[in-house]
Amino acid sequence: MATKEENQLSLLLDDLTALEEYIHDLFNFSPLPICFVSPVGVILEVNPAMEKVSGFKMDEIVGEPLEKVFKKEEIGSLARETIREGFVDGKELRFFPKGGEEVVVQVFTRTRKDEKGEVVGYFLSLFDLTGIKKTEAELKRIQTALLNILEDTEEARRKAEEEKDKTQAIITNFTDALFFFDKDHRLALMNPRAEIFFKIKKEKVIGESINRLYELPELRALIKFLGEGIEEVSRKEFPLTEDFILEVSVISMKRDSVDLGDLVVLHDVSREKMVEKLKTEFVSLSAHQLRTPLSAIKWSLMMILDGDLGVINKGQKDILEKTYQSNERMIALINDLLNLARIEEGKYALSLAPADIVKICQSIVDLSEESFKNKGIKLRFNKPAKKTIQVLVDEEKLKLVIQNLLDNAFKYTFKNGRVSLSLKEIDKGVRIEVKDTGMGIVGKEQKRVFSKFFRTNEAVLVEPAGSGLGLYMARNIIEGHGGEIGFISKVGQGTTFYFSLPKEKIAKA
Amino acid sequence: MSQLLNETEVKKLMQLKGEVRGVVFKTDFEYILNREGGDGLEKLENKFQEIGHPIKYGEIKALAFYPIGLRIISLLAIKDIFSFSDEEIKKIGEAAPKLSLVIKLFTKYFLSITLTAQQAPSMWGKHYRAGKLVVVEINEKEKRIILSLEDFNLHPLLCKYLEGYFSTVVKMAVGKPTNSQEIKCSFSGGKSHEYLVTW
Amino acid sequence: MSRKILIIEDDLFLRELMSKKLVGEGYQISGATDGEEGIRSVKSEKPDLVLLDLILPGIDGFEVLARIKQDPEIAQTPVIVLSNLGQKEDIERGIKLGAVDYLIKAHFTPGEIVEKIASVFSKDI
Numbered sequence: 001m002a003t004k005e006e007n008q009l010s011l012l013l014d015d016l017t018a019l020e021e022y023i024h025d026l027f028n029f030s031p032l033p034i035c036f037v038s039p040v041g042v043i044l045e046v047n048p049a050m051e052k053v054s055g056f057k058m059d060e061i062v063g064e065p066l067e068k069v070f071k072k073e074e075i076g077s078l079a080r081e082t083i084r085e086g087f088v089d090g091k092e093l094r095f096f097p098k099g100g101e102e103v104v105v106q107v108f109t110r111t112r113k114d115e116k117g118e119v120v121g122y123f124l125s126l127f128d129l130t131g132i133k134k135t136e137a138e139l140k141r142i143q144t145a146l147l148n149i150l151e152d153t154e155e156a157r158r159k160a161e162e163e164k165d166k167t168q169a170i171i172t173n174f175t176d177a178l179f180f181f182d183k184d185h186r187l188a189l190m191n192p193r194a195e196i197f198f199k200i201k202k203e204k205v206i207g208e209s210i211n212r213l214y215e216l217p218e219l220r221a222l223i224k225f226l227g228e229g230i231e232e233v234s235r236k237e238f239p240l241t242e243d244f245i246l247e248v249s250v251i252s253m254k255r256d257s258v259d260l261g262d263l264v265v266l267h268d269v270s271r272e273k274m275v276e277k278l279k280t281e282f283v284s285l286s287a288h289q290l291r292t293p294l295s296a297i298k299w300s301l302m303m304i305l306d307g308d309l310g311v312i313n314k315g316q317k318d319i320l321e322k323t324y325q326s327n328e329r330m331i332a333l334i335n336d337l338l339n340l341a342r343i344e345e346g347k348y349a350l351s352l353a354p355a356d357i358v359k360i361c362q363s364i365v366d367l368s369e370e371s372f373k374n375k376g377i378k379l380r381f382n383k384p385a386k387k388t389i390q391v392l393v394d395e396e397k398l399k400l401v402i403q404n405l406l407d408n409a410f411k412y413t414f415k416n417g418r419v420s421l422s423l424k425e426i427d428k429g430v431r432i433e434v435k436d437t438g439m440g441i442v443g444k445e446q447k448r449v450f451s452k453f454f455r456t457n458e459a460v461l462v463e464p465a466g467s468g469l470g471l472y473m474a475r476n477i478i479e480g481h482g483g484e485i486g487f488i489s490k491v492g493q494g495t496t497f498y499f500s501l502p503k504e505k506i507a508k509a
Numbered sequence: 510m511s512q513l514l515n516e517t518e519v520k521k522l523m524q525l526k527g528e529v530r531g532v533v534f535k536t537d538f539e540y541i542l543n544r545e546g547g548d549g550l551e552k553l554e555n556k557f558q559e560i561g562h563p564i565k566y567g568e569i570k571a572l573a574f575y576p577i578g579l580r581i582i583s584l585l586a587i588k589d590i591f592s593f594s595d596e597e598i599k600k601i602g603e604a605a606p607k608l609s610l611v612i613k614l615f616t617k618y619f620l621s622i623t624l625t626a627q628q629a630p631s632m633w634g635k636h637y638r639a640g641k642l643v644v645v646e647i648n649e650k651e652k653r654i655i656l657s658l659e660d661f662n663l664h665p666l667l668c669k670y671l672e673g674y675f676s677t678v679v680k681m682a683v684g685k686p687t688n689s690q691e692i693k694c695s696f697s698g699g700k701s702h703e704y705l706v707t708w
Numbered sequence: 709m710s711r712k713i714l715i716i717e718d719d720l721f722l723r724e725l726m727s728k729k730l731v732g733e734g735y736q737i738s739g740a741t742d743g744e745e746g747i748r749s750v751k752s753e754k755p756d757l758v759l760l761d762l763i764l765p766g767i768d769g770f771e772v773l774a775r776i777k778q779d780p781e782i783a784q785t786p787v788i789v790l791s792n793l794g795q796k797e798d799i800e801r802g803i804k805l806g807a808v809d810y811l812i813k814a815h816f817t818p819g820e821i822v823e824k825i826a827s828v829f830s831k832d833i
Binding site for chain 2: 013016017020038040041042044045057058059062063064065120
C-alpha cells in the first residue's frame with residue numbers, strides 16, 4: 001500500500017520536476033526581460049533577459065523594490081494602474097540599469113490572481129525603446145532635413161515660376177516681335193507683337209516646322225528671309241511691305257555648347273526708315289535749292305571773267321575773282337554740309353557692301369593724277385602685295401575719306417613736293433597712309449585738327465576755300481566702320497595721315 | 510579543514526533526523542555556480558562524490574525530499590572547498606530565497622509582512638521536515654519581526670545561513686533593505702534560535 | 709552746220725547764261741521750261757544734244773530722260789544731265805537711264821561744261 005502511495009508520489013514528483021524544468025526553460029529562454037513583482041512592488045523573480053537589461057544579477061535585484069530600476073512616481077502610477085485594470089500595455093517609462101544611462105522602455109504588466117480573485121502579484125515585461133527612439137530621432141532628423149529640402153525646392157520652384165512669369169511677361173509685352181525656334185527648327189514661341197506684325201494667330205503656327213510655315217502666305221516672306229538654316233544675323237533690314245520695314249536679328253541660343261534654338265527679334269524701323277528717307281529727300285532738295293542760285297552766280301561771274309560779256313578792267317577782274325572764290329567756298333560748304341548730314345545719322349548712314357579696296361584707292365588716284373601733275377607734285381600709289389583685297393565698306397563714304405586726305409595733301413604741298421598713297425594689309429585689317437612733304441601742321445593746333453569747322457590759320461592762308469569739315473567727316477566715317485584714324489605731322493617737313501579698317505570689315509575672300 | 514568532513518562526521522550528519530527539499534541545497538549549488546562558475550560547481554560535485562554521496566547539480570530534484578544531513582554537508586563542503594567565512598555563508602542564505610522555486614509558490618503572500626509572517630511556518634514546512642518556525646512578534650510600525658526556530662539543532666553553520674535567509678524573505682515582503690540577527694541560539698543555551706529582522 | 713543743243717531748264721536766268729555761253733561757242737540753242745515741252749521739242753527739233761535739268765515742274769527730269777530713251781525716234785539723242793541734285797543715287801540713276809554724262813551745275817564752270825559738250829561731239833565723229 002505504501003508502495004502504491006509512494007509510486008504515486010514519485011510519479012507526481014517527476015511530473016512536478018518536469019513542469020518545473022519547463023517553466024524554468026521558458027522563463028530563461030525568453031529574450032524579453034520579464035520579472036515577477038509582488039503587489040507591494042517588490043521584485044520577486046527575474047529572468048536572465050531582465051538580469052541583462054538591468055545590469056543586476058538575480059541575487060542583486062530579487063527582493064529589491066521596483067524603484068531600484070524605475071523612477072518612483074512613474075512606477076508607482078504604473079503599479080496602481082496594473083492592480084486596478086489588471087494590466088498595462090505599452091506604457092513608456094524611464095529605466096535605470098545598473099551603471100548605465102537611463103533608457104526609455106515600453107512596459108507591459110499583467111496581474112496574477114489566486115482562486116479567490118485576489119491579486120497575488122504581477123508580471124512585468126519591458127521593451128527597450130532605445131533602438132526605436134534612436135530611429136525615431138533619426139527619422140525626425142531626416143524628416144526635418146527633407147522638409148528643409150522641400151522648402152528649398154519650393155523656394156527654388158517659386159523663384160523659377162517667378163522668373164518664368166517675369167520672362168513670360170517680358171516676352172508678351174515686348175514691343176518687338178519675337179519668334180523662338182527650337183533646335184529642330186520648329187516654332188516654339190511667338191509673342192503677341194509678332195501676331196500683330198504678321199497678322200496670324202500663334203495657335204495656328206506653334207509647333208510647325210520651317211517648311212510648313214513657308215507654305216503660309218503670312219509668313220512666307222519671313223521664312224524666305226531667314227532661310228532654312230535660320231542663320232545668325234544682326235540687324236538686317238527686312239521689308240515686310242514697302243512701308244513696313246523690320247530690322248531682324250537672329251540669335252542662336254546655346255548653353256554649354258548645347259543648341260537650345262534660335263531667337264528671332266524683329267524691330268519695327270519703318271518710322272526710322274521713313275525719317276531717313278525724308279531726311280535724304282530734304283537734304284537733296286536743300287542742296288538743290290541752295291545750289292541753284294549759287295550756280296547762277298558762279299556762271300555769271302565766270303562768264304564775265306572769261307570776257308564773254310565784254311572786256312573788263314583789272315580792278316573789276318580782281319574784285320570779281322574774289323567774289324567768285326567766295327561763291328566757291330559757299331558751294332564747297334554746302335557740299336560738305338550735305339555729306340555731313342548724311343553721315344552724322346549713325347548707323348543708318350553706312351551701307352556696307354563688299355568692295356575691292358585696291359580698286360577704290362586706284363580710282364581715286366587716277367582721278368587726282370591730273371591735278372597733281374598740273375601743280376607739279378609727284379603722286380605715287382604704293383600698292384599692296386595682293387592685287388585685290390576685299391573689304392566690307394560703304395564705298396561712297398570711304399571714297400570721300402580717301403579723296404579728302406588726298407585733297408588735303410594736294411592743297412598743303414607745294415610744287416616739287418611728293419605725295420604718296422600707301423595701302424597695305426595688316427594683322428588687324430588694312431591700313432591706308434597718305435603721306436606728303438607739305439607744310440605740316442603746327443604743334444599746338446594738332447589737337448583740334450579733327451574738330452568741326454576747324455582750319456589752321458596757315459591752312460586758310462594757303463587755301464582760302466575750305467569748309468573745315470573734311471577731317472571731321474573722315475573721322476566719323478572711319479570710326480563708323482570700326483577703324484581708327486590719325487596723323488603725324490611736323491611743320492616744314494610734311495604730314496602723314498593714316499587710317500585702318502578692322503578685319504571684321506574684311507569680307508572673306 | 511577536512512576535519513569538518515571526515516568520515517565520522519559525515520556518518521553522524523547522515524544520521525540526523527529530518528528531511529529537506531532538494532531545492533534547499535540546490536540553491537547552494539546554484540550559488541556556487543553563479544559565483545565560482547562551472548569549475549566551482551564541479552569541485553563541489555566532486556566533493557560530494559568524495560564523501561560517498563555523489564550528487565550532480567542537474568540531478569537534484571527541487572521538490573523531492575532528501576536526508577537533512579546532505580543539507581549540512583553541502584554547506585560544510587562549500588566552506589571547505591572555497592574557504593568561505595561565516596559572512597559568506599550568510600550570503601548564501603540571503604541568496605537562497607531568491608533562487609528558490611518553493612518560495613515562488615508563496616509569492617501571493619508577499620503583499621505585506623503580516624501576510625508573509627502568517628505563512629512563515631508553512632513556508633518552513635515546505636522546505637524542512639525538521640524544526641518548526643514560529644512568528645514571535647510582528648511590529649509593522651516599528652518595522653521589526655522576530656522569528657523563532659524550535660527543535661532545530663543540527664549545526665551551528667546553519668545559524669548564519671538562516672540569518673541571511675530570513676533577511677531576504679522579509680525583504681521580499683517589505684521591499685526595503687533589512688537587517689537580520691540571531692538574538693538567541695540554542696547552541697548557546699537558548700531554547701530556540703530567535704532571529705530579529707528589522708527594516 | 710552748227711550743232712543744235714536743247715536746254716531743258718526751268719530757271720530762266722540759268723538758261724540765259726548757258727545759252728549765251730553756248731551761242732558764243734557757235735552752237736544753235738533752243739530751250740524748254742518743263743518736261744512735257746522738252747520732250748515735244750526733242751521730237752520736233754531733233755537736237756544734236758540735250759542739256760537736261762532734273763528738277764522740273766510737272767514730270768521730272770528722270771521721267772523725261774526715260775521717255776526720250778524709250779522713244780525710238782529720239783532715243784539716239786545724247787543727253788547730258790545738268791542738275792544740282794548731286795547724290796550718288798541720282799547720278800547712278802541718271803547714267804542708268806541713259807544719260808551720257810551727269811554734271812552738277814554748282815561744280816562746273818560754263819567753260820568746263822562747254823568742254824564736256826565738245827568731248828561728247830568728238831566721240832560722235
